[in-house]
Amino acid sequence: MPGLWMGGHEFRGHTGQLEFAVVRDEFDLVQTLLRLPGHGPDPGVEHHVWAIPDGPLDGTQLTGVMRLAQAAGEALDEGRKVLVRCYHGYNRSGLVVAHTLVRRGHSTEEAIRLIRSRRSPWALHNELFVDYLRAGLSTARLLEELAE
Secondary structure (H helix, E strand, O other): OOOEEEEOOEEEOOOOOEEEOOOOOOOOEEEEOOOOOOOOOOOOOEEEEOOOOOOOOOHHHHHHHHHHHHHHHHHHHOOOOEEEEOOOOOOHHHHHHHHHHHHOOOOHHHHHHHHHHHOOOOOOOOHHHHHHHHHOHHHHHHHHHHHO
């Protein structure tokens, strides 16, 4: 989707070595699901931080994911560039990006397929997150709250 990126805090550079992905002012909105000091963004860039595990999420955490997806969609509607990032850029960021795509009219399966084809076949390999998406995050949130 134009204007929407997902990524992580590290990447393999041209030498094959791991390098830090530091965000400066390339994006108008940065959403961070695992915050590491020194990775940006620059002051003045809108930055939403919602730390969640790469595992089971409770109702509050799922609500935060839904709010991030809503904010990402609103920023895209305004023509802004959005980055959603977690540590490796596969699961947590994939959950937010997939929900953003579903909110924008894609089916869940289309969203998952698009993410895996454009980001990596390894994206959304956390089957629990895929289950959340297939159930619908609102439904998953209600089920998690009932289980508490």
